[in-house]
Amino acid sequence: FEVFSSANEMFSLIVLNFPSLWAVSLCYSKLICKEGHSGPTYESMQNVFERQSFRPAVNLSNPTITNISFTLYAVLGVNEKTQILTTFLWLRLYWQHEFLVWDPDECDGVTRISLPVKQLWSPDIIVYEFVDDDVSQACPYVYVNHTGHIRWDRMLRLVSSCNLEIFSFPFDVQNCTFTFGSYMVSPALTFKEMSGNSKRYLEASGEWELVDILGETSILQFGIDEWDIITFWVVIKRRPVLYVVNLLIPSSFLMLIDILSFYLPPHSVDRASFKMTLILGYTVFLLIMNDLLPSTANGTPIIGIYFSVCLALMVISLLETVIITNVLHHSSMKYQEVPNWVRVVILKHIANLICYRWPEDAQLHPSVPQKDKHENTNTALPELQQICQYLGDLHAHLNSLQKENELQEQWCHVGYVLDYLLFRIYLLLISCYALVIICMWCVWISHS
Structure with a gap:
């Protein structure tokens, strides 16, 4: 080819010499073979190479x-924050080269050869979702059949934009679009065959599982230009085992320990310190596992809401422990009588509602101190009078201790009834919340 000073000069020369080029094209409709050579001669193919443009x-x-056609070989990465999907494809292109045609009988029975792809015309295939450079290894050769049918196998590292839905993480299903466009393009295989081939290679490949590959062909028009495009919908599903083992099960164990902590006796064990330590451990667990959770500006995954609600429930259980501790200790230390409405509402109605039973020898009413039946007579000796005075003081002290014990026992019953009530409400909240989460995930799994 000559070097032209401008594109207009080259275009004018092509237009003026178009008949001659057309004649040359007709001359090279078939490649030439010689005896003793396996395949077409280099000289005949060189004429084709010179017209690769x-x-x-x-x-x-x-x-x-x-x-x-393509085979999805691997899902290399899914970046939920930037909404980018990185995949590795085995891409296969077919087209007809009308100048690379020869007769196998004249060419020593050769029906297929391989040629450098840079020496031949190749279709301009583009992917509309591409957001980065293709750094995959190039395949330098194509296979050419004696009928002019060319097959080009190439590897493609496709970094594409994808609208990722992470609300149902880690049971999410993603539907990403690959749009291949050219002036004239059509699928080489059916979409079902592409899906089957991809599933065979993607079975043991990382975190994602291929559900299906769907597609359609259409025409995209830009002004007077028309582009044939093939749109593929690649549906992939996340394998949730890693996140269930590392996130859901440890969180469930910590919640179970928090529930079992209600069985610690609140009057003799510092339950509040235990719960605060548990909350601290759960917070550290969330900080460590924060890198495993996806994050986007569009929304929050339901598992993040699950962890936040679990932490809130632990805080609620700590507040419940604070209330019960106040009832058991603060009120009893003031030697206050249990109000009558507390007896009726808590010790009677609520206790019957939650089926709480206290020991039969427990007294709900403080005993009235008995008067000293031993009256000191004025005729008693001074020594006896002093002894009687000591005995009276000892009797009064014992009555005071008995009254304090009875008040503590009554407030303990009040605290236990409230503790049982709040514990059952806490269990009801956790059960309802767990049921809702499990049902939502089961619905997503069944739809996927």
């Missing part, structure tokens, strides 16, 4: 149709 069609009014 032109579409290989004898009649330029006939379109060159490119057939395309």
